[in-house]
Amino acid sequence: MSLMSFITPSLVNSAVQSITPILLAALAGTLCGRVGVFNMAMEGQLLVGAFAAVVGSYATGSALGGVLFAIVFTVLFSLILAYGATWFKGDPVVICIGMNLLASGLTAYLLRQMFGVSGTFSDPAIVGLSKIRIDAINTIPWIGWIFSRQTAITWLAWILTAAVTIMMFRTPVGLRLRGVGEDASAAGTMGIDVLRYRVATVLFAGGLTGLGGAQLSLGTVSIFSEDMSAGRGWIAVVAVMLGRNHPLWAALACVLFGVADALSVRLQSQGLPNQLTDIVPYVVTLLALALSHRKRLKRRAAETLTAHA
Amino acid sequence: MSERSVRTTRLPQIPAVPLAIGIGILIGGLLVLASGGDPIAAYREILIGALAPANWPNTLNWAVPLVGMTLVAALPLRGGMVNLGGDGQLVIGGLVAALAALYLPLPGPLLITASILCAMIASGLYASLAAWGETRFGIPMLISTLLLSYPAIGVASYLVGFPLRDMATGLAQTRMIPDAARLPVISGPLNIGLILMIVVAIAVVFYDRRTVGGYELRMRGLNAKFAGYGGVRLASQQVRVMFASGAIAGLVGAILVLGSLYRYQDGALLTPGYTWSGLMAALLAGGAPLGAIAAGLFFAGLQTGGFAMQRETAIPRVLTMVLQAVIILFLAIRHGVGRKSS
Numbered sequence: 320m321s322l323m324s325f326i327t328p329s330l331v332n333s334a335v336q337s338i339t340p341i342l343l344a345a346l347a348g349t350l351c352g353r354v355g356v357f358n359m360a361m362e363g364q365l366l367v368g369a370f371a372a373v374v375g376s377y378a379t380g381s382a383l384g385g386v387l388f389a390i391v392f393t394v395l396f397s398l399i400l401a402y403g404a405t406w407f408k409g410d411p412v413v414i415c416i417g418m419n420l421l422a423s424g425l426t427a428y429l430l431r432q433m434f435g436v437s438g439t440f441s442d443p444a445i446v447g448l449s450k451i452r453i454d455a456i457n458t459i460p461w462i463g464w465i466f467s468r469q470t471a472i473t474w475l476a477w478i479l480t481a482a483v484t485i486m487m488f489r490t491p492v493g494l495r496l497r498g499v500g501e502d503a504s505a506a507g508t509m510g511i512d513v514l515r516y517r518v519a520t521v522l523f524a525g526g527l528t529g530l531g532g533a534q535l536s537l538g539t540v541s542i543f544s545e546d547m548s549a550g551r552g553w554i555a556v557v558a559v560m561l562g563r564n565h566p567l568w569a570a571l572a573c574v575l576f577g578v579a580d581a582l583s584v585r586l587q588s589q590g591l592p593n594q595l596t597d598i599v600p601y602v603v604t605l606l607a608l609a610l611s612h613r614k615r616l617k618r619r620a621a622e623t624l625t626a627h628a
Numbered sequence: 629m630s631e632r633s634v635r636t637t638r639l640p641q642i643p644a645v646p647l648a649i650g651i652g653i654l655i656g657g658l659l660v661l662a663s664g665g666d667p668i669a670a671y672r673e674i675l676i677g678a679l680a681p682a683n684w685p686n687t688l689n690w691a692v693p694l695v696g697m698t699l700v701a702a703l704p705l706r707g708g709m710v711n712l713g714g715d716g717q718l719v720i721g722g723l724v725a726a727l728a729a730l731y732l733p734l735p736g737p738l739l740i741t742a743s744i745l746c747a748m749i750a751s752g753l754y755a756s757l758a759a760w761g762e763t764r765f766g767i768p769m770l771i772s773t774l775l776l777s778y779p780a781i782g783v784a785s786y787l788v789g790f791p792l793r794d795m796a797t798g799l800a801q802t803r804m805i806p807d808a809a810r811l812p813v814i815s816g817p818l819n820i821g822l823i824l825m826i827v828v829a830i831a832v833v834f835y836d837r838r839t840v841g842g843y844e845l846r847m848r849g850l851n852a853k854f855a856g857y858g859g860v861r862l863a864s865q866q867v868r869v870m871f872a873s874g875a876i877a878g879l880v881g882a883i884l885v886l887g888s889l890y891r892y893q894d895g896a897l898l899t900p901g902y903t904w905s906g907l908m909a910a911l912l913a914g915g916a917p918l919g920a921i922a923a924g925l926f927f928a929g930l931q932t933g934g935f936a937m938q939r940e941t942a943i944p945r946v947l948t949m950v951l952q953a954v955i956i957l958f959l960a961i962r963h964g965v966g967r968k969s970s
Binding site: 592 | 664
């Protein structure tokens with residue numbers, strides 16, 4: 320079988336879609352990492368966003384309403400990390416573990432109490448995000464599939480990636496933001512309100528992840544199922560680690576994951592059982608982690624050698 | 629930044645616990661009230677469901693795997709390490725136990741012993757893989773333990789869905805294990821697994837309090853660099869502790885399969901959520917084994933009570949999960965109050 324028949328345009332289209340929530344979560348993770356708040360609650364934040372989006376869309380009858388709900392409620396949910404890990408000086412790892420479980424339990428509880436269902440909630444009243452058709456390129460093979468027929472959130476995710484990168488490395492705000500993470504006391508001495516920077520960044524990051532949650536539940540399927548974030552938030556944590564808190568490198572790691580995900584979808588359509596194809600992204604992620612850290616270890620070893628020489 | 633990346637998990641202390649539980653109950657009650665339920669009735673049913681003498685066997689039966697998974701989390705936590713891969717280790721233990729029970733040509737008690745040992749070794753090795761990845765390649769165990777769960781669960785699910793599937797039933801599960809491989813019943817739902825778990829719990833407490841290894845592990849939890857400087861071989865310690873942690877998860881899987889399910893069923897070990905409840909119980913006690921066991925029993929009571937609540941008041945029992953999460957969050961946040969800024 321040739322490569323071209325293995326990778327179809329619609330496959331690439333779905334890969335781009337599946338990258339979006341992870342990209343937004345990873346972007347959030349890099350921002351938090353840069354201000355020195357370790358965030359591994361994206362799994363729960365995506366879930367809260369996905370649930371709030373479905374509630375909002377169901378209640379207001381518009382996808383935009385859903386997206387707004389997702390952002391607002393995920394930001395509110397992120398208050399726990401924003402103040403817990405800064406003002407209250409709690410351990411972010413424990414807080415994030417608690418948040419992920421709270422998200423899982425709370426959405427399952429509310430799903431049963433508000434809609435009277437368990438497992439999956441689907442209803443015609445949930446309005447999904449519409450795909451943006453770009454007529455000029457819609458009929459061009461490949462390009463049309465990749466760039467047209469995507470949701471606004473997908474577009475926004477990539478624009479935000481660029482915007483966050485520029486903000487982080489080319490603006491005074493970005494400089495202060497990085498300063499807060501690198502050396503909080505030095506930044507404080509320079510007159511930067513460390514707490515405010517941290518809280519604002521974590522909350523903004525919460526909004527990004529909420530947006531990712533909305534893409535998850537309204538982007539392709541317009542349903543909510545329990546624990547539908549299904550490890551995407553964790554993959555985003557890995558992307559942040561692989562990208563070492565740099566948004567562009569993290570985005571690249573997300574693309575790698577998207578390719579792995581598309582591969583798993585494709586292998587499944589070739590007749591492989593989904594139990595096996597589902598693990599492809601995680602195995603790829605683990606391998607990428609192993610490779611990147613191995614390289615880093617070598618470099619560190621070399622540095623130690625030269626330092627001692 | 630490098631200082632922060634070497635993270636020792638700072639853990640909550642006991643006096644805050646009753647307050648945290650109170651806050652959890654309060655917030656949970658408000659949640660019930662907001663969704664149109666009666667919180668008093670809900671909590672009454674939880675109490676009766678967990679503590680009425682007639683329900684003790686059920687609570688205990690639920691406590692065996694939950695306390696087991698609490699120890700799985702508590703042991704590494706004592707040394708400042710986090711094992712988030714309990715799900716994968718649990719599944720491997722359960723599947724290996726079922727396969728050993730089905731295919732090993734051994735007589736009765738020997739078959740049980742062999743199945744349990746195989747399960748413990750398999751899960752222990754899988755867990756130590758994450759530790760090895762951190763010591764050898766620097767892959768943070770915090771994330772690798774969790775990521776390793778997915779392939780384990782996927783492959784197990786495939787194996788019982790296809791090559792090892794019991795063709796007589798329509799479900800993804802293995803054949804029933806032979807009678808000889810089933811754990812002897814004590815009474816009602818309780819089996820020998822309860823006694824095994826008590827033995828393991830005592831062993832962990834003893835290890836923590838009375839052995840050099842336990843002392844070194846606590847040293848590591850207080851200050852890993854200092855422990856290393858004092859002569860603790862951190863890398864091999866990490867691999868050993870994770871092997872033990874995984875092995876306990878394997879034992880839990882084996883007890884569930886050999887003691888109550890009598891076969892490996894896809895998803896059956898994971899849906900009750902023992903891993904995460906156990907992790908929260910361990911966090912509640914700051915990794916101290918006795919406290920963790922008590923917290924595990926508390927959560928087990930809460931969850932069996934949750935079944936009664938759902939039956940009697942139609943309030944979904946996932947409420948108990950919300951309660952657990954709120955308790956942990958409150959503890960984590962409150963404990964940091966007054967801490968010097970880093």
